[in-house]
Amino acid sequence: MLTEEMQVVFDYPDALTEETTHYCPGCTHGIIHRLVAETIDELGIREKTIGVAPVGCAVFIYNYFDTDFCEAAHGRAPAMATGIKRALPDRVVFTYQGDGDLAAIGTAEIIHAAARGENITVVFVNNAVYGMTSGQMAPTTLPGMKTTTTPTGRDVEIAGYPIRMCELLAQLSGASYIVRRSVHDPGNINRTKKALKTAFRAQLNQAGFSLVEILSSCPTNWGMSPRDALTFVKEKMIPYYPLGDYKVAEAVKTIAQ
Amino acid sequence: MKEFWKGNEAIAEAALRAGLEAYFGYPITPQTELLEYLAKHMPPQGRAFVQAESEVAAINMVYGAACAGARVMSSSSSPGVSLMQEGLSYIAGSEVPVVLVDIMRGGPGLGNIAPSQGDYFQLTKGGGHGDYHPIVLAPASVQEAVDLTYGAFDLAEKYRWIVIVAADGNIGQMMEPIELPPPRRVERRDRGWELTGAQGRPRRVITSIYLQPEALHQYNEHLQRKQREIEKHEVRYSEYLMEDAEYAIVAFGTSARVSQTAIKWARAKGIRVGLFRPISLYPFPYARVAAISQRVRAILVVEMNSGQMIEDVRLGALDRVPISFFGTMGGLVPLPDDVLPAIEKMVQ
Amino acid sequence: MHHEIIISGFGGQGALFAGQLLAYAALAEDRHVTWIPSYGPEMRGGTANCTVIISDEEIGSPLVRNPTAAIVMNPPSFDRFEPLVKPGGVLIVNTSLVSSESKRSDIRVVKAQANELAAELGAAQMANVVLVGALVAATGMLKFETLDRVLDEHISARHRDKLDSNKAALRRGAALARP
Numbered sequence: 001m002l003t004e005e006m007q008v009v010f011d012y013p014d015a016l017t018e019e020t021t022h023y024c025p026g027c028t029h030g031i032i033h034r035l036v037a038e039t040i041d042e043l044g045i046r047e048k049t050i051g052v053a054p055v056g057c058a059v060f061i062y063n064y065f066d067t068d069f070c071e072a073a074h075g076r077a078p079a080m081a082t083g084i085k086r087a088l089p090d091r092v093v094f095t096y097q098g099d100g101d102l103a104a105i106g107t108a109e110i111i112h113a114a115a116r117g118e119n120i121t122v123v124f125v126n127n128a129v130y131g132m133t134s135g136q137m138a139p140t141t142l143p144g145m146k147t148t149t150t151p152t153g154r155d156v157e158i159a160g161y162p163i164r165m166c167e168l169l170a171q172l173s174g175a176s177y178i179v180r181r182s183v184h185d186p187g188n189i190n191r192t193k194k195a196l197k198t199a200f201r202a203q204l205n206q207a208g209f210s211l212v213e214i215l216s217s218c219p220t221n222w223g224m225s226p227r228d229a230l231t232f233v234k235e236k237m238i239p240y241y242p243l244g245d246y247k248v249a250e251a252v253k254t255i256a257q
Numbered sequence: 258m259k260e261f262w263k264g265n266e267a268i269a270e271a272a273l274r275a276g277l278e279a280y281f282g283y284p285i286t287p288q289t290e291l292l293e294y295l296a297k298h299m300p301p302q303g304r305a306f307v308q309a310e311s312e313v314a315a316i317n318m319v320y321g322a323a324c325a326g327a328r329v330m331s332s333s334s335s336p337g338v339s340l341m342q343e344g345l346s347y348i349a350g351s352e353v354p355v356v357l358v359d360i361m362r363g364g365p366g367l368g369n370i371a372p373s374q375g376d377y378f379q380l381t382k383g384g385g386h387g388d389y390h391p392i393v394l395a396p397a398s399v400q401e402a403v404d405l406t407y408g409a410f411d412l413a414e415k416y417r418w419i420v421i422v423a424a425d426g427n428i429g430q431m432m433e434p435i436e437l438p439p440p441r442r443v444e445r446r447d448r449g450w451e452l453t454g455a456q457g458r459p460r461r462v463i464t465s466i467y468l469q470p471e472a473l474h475q476y477n478e479h480l481q482r483k484q485r486e487i488e489k490h491e492v493r494y495s496e497y498l499m500e501d502a503e504y505a506i507v508a509f510g511t512s513a514r515v516s517q518t519a520i521k522w523a524r525a526k527g528i529r530v531g532l533f534r535p536i537s538l539y540p541f542p543y544a545r546v547a548a549i550s551q552r553v554r555a556i557l558v559v560e561m562n563s564g565q566m567i568e569d570v571r572l573g574a575l576d577r578v579p580i581s582f583f584g585t586m587g588g589l590v591p592l593p594d595d596v597l598p599a600i601e602k603m604v605q
Numbered sequence: 606m607h608h609e610i611i612i613s614g615f616g617g618q619g620a621l622f623a624g625q626l627l628a629y630a631a632l633a634e635d636r637h638v639t640w641i642p643s644y645g646p647e648m649r650g651g652t653a654n655c656t657v658i659i660s661d662e663e664i665g666s667p668l669v670r671n672p673t674a675a676i677v678m679n680p681p682s683f684d685r686f687e688p689l690v691k692p693g694g695v696l697i698v699n700t701s702l703v704s705s706e707s708k709r710s711d712i713r714v715v716k717a718q719a720n721e722l723a724a725e726l727g728a729a730q731m732a733n734v735v736l737v738g739a740l741v742a743a744t745g746m747l748k749f750e751t752l753d754r755v756l757d758e759h760i761s762a763r764h765r766d767k768l769d770s771n772k773a774a775l776r777r778g779a780a781l782a783r784p
Contacts (some may be wrong), residue, residue: 047456050325053464062462068452070324071464073347076317079309083321084452086305087279087329091454109317112310261625261632261640287644370644431667432625432640434632511667518665592670 013037015046019063026219026226028183029057029125033064036123039196049092050084052077056098057131075106078113081120092203094121100130103139103163117174117208121199124165127216128237135221139163142240166213170246177202177210178247184233198256207251215241259434264399264424265290267435268358271406273298276443278327279305281318285334286370287426288360292332312337316344323353324463326451328410328443332358335376345419346385350465354413358422360429363588371588372426374510377565380421381539388477390484391419392491393538395509399433407438416487423538425561427511427590493536494545502531504603505549507570508559509535512591516559519596528604546573556580557603559596606661608746609669611686613654614678619733623676624655626737629755630747631659639667652681659746674744676736677703695743697736715739715782722777727770734771738778749775
């Protein structure tokens, strides 16, 4: 029972269901889900939001969000979101995609959704590995990083170089807001939340394509403790994938303030 | 009042008149006029038109718009439809209504842009992974292409299923006099499944994933019951000079029209041959083929491929009568001059 | 009546429009009609052609091997279609470009220096219309008044000033074909 002196400072987001997630211990998907849910709550858009789930670890995201949701084929979420948004322009449409989904099999779809300035929001979770299929090389796997398909470490002579998606997408005129954040410590979690809110607000303001890339850890497939995995994000991932704002269109600058 | 229309444009206009709300496509010959026609007419009418980056993206945009409850379609030609098979499988697995027009061309591979019926297998047998058969309707004239397209949206919504209008390059490129149906505005209403935002109702999820084998088995049983319903109610065919026929040609689309002329010539030579033309390729009219096989002496199957529908004709006719085949591949259209000798050979 | 017509020429000579002119007129006279252009393999050799079928009965095959009439506007079209015209049929040859002589005695051959005749009437681009005039006069398949009406309705705004010249071109072609 709340008294006059007590007030709620932390609560379960309305936009989340009470379903227990299937994510591994130490995985940061749970944090990111919560940040997206808080954003939806704070913007008061739960009843007009439609999510598009990826193929990857977040394939069951629709079980955890109390919004309408559909499940895309691997990599096709931006195309599916395009169809929904064009059919229902006044709804809020977001995709939630991993690095394999967005930066490998779905590269064409994400680039063209951005190029069209498709008025959707993309939550891009980059943990440098294929998690669901248990640890194969991703398009964002760091050079030298061991995975089940780069057992001696990613050799760029054989496997090529990781893709920096924000840098790539920021070149496109249709993109309105392209930023990279991380969730390896509380300060960065707060900055990620702010970025998500700006991205959704960009959509609400018809600004065009918005994407927040979030560096995330995968203790299970990296073979590390959750704490070591967060340190790896900070010390290894961020140097290759610098955090920052890669594109903030004029129309979004005022929103971000 | 009849008007003279090109097949591709007539199909596009029929879709508009059926209340098409959203179209997503990619240029490919010989269907491109369809895309171009809609590009010209949809945006001024406030309807959604997107030229996608690929057929893969196009069908997934269609999937999304269908999930959002829109009357939606795409169109393509054979190689593009191959690319769409992934999305079509997901659409079948999610039971959302979608219309697709395939203006078939020669294959395999890049093949060519000439008319073909080589997509029979990929359209009627599912094409993508898993167990499903889209409804496949094959017009033999521009008018029929218009009528089938106009009705395809209601049919797709009735069963929450894929309806494919399967024409070939001939029908897409040909001009014929047609009568266009009246324009319809379809009232958007909640049918209990579409994703519109969970306002004042529990959230909805559209997915094709059922991780537990038992659950996926049960879901497939549900889909199969739907297929049986479709097979029971949606069989369509047409017959020409079959009343007194001693011999039958079975052909669809353009090859049926060509056969019709050959039949006229054969009749003039005293050969009592008729035409059985399946309009629904799925559901295939097995029962009618079975009945015909009990009263004719032989069947000739004519197709613009190496013999695809003939497998279904054999399933219908079994071993009751000899079944012969005449086909052209590579985008060659058979001429009546080619079909007549095949009729004469069947009669011998 | 039942006419199967192939019209063939280089791209830009207006073979497809000539076919549509016939087809629209056939529709205006309540006939069954199909018009189908060549595309794909038919384009080899640099020619574009269309097949028009006009009939009192429902049309089966929209394509034929042996047309009852053909208009050949250039040498490759002559080589290809001259041997294919049905015995008793009509071949209209654009002798402005085709110098070969038909050796067939079982068809009627009408020669028209269509480019020059059209130029005399104001525009060499109307050669196709001259040839259509010859075809219609040789076969009697359609009324000239109907063709006039179709020209009224279908000539593009850009060529509107040439409407009367086009009608004259039809007559000029017809004069060549009348026995």
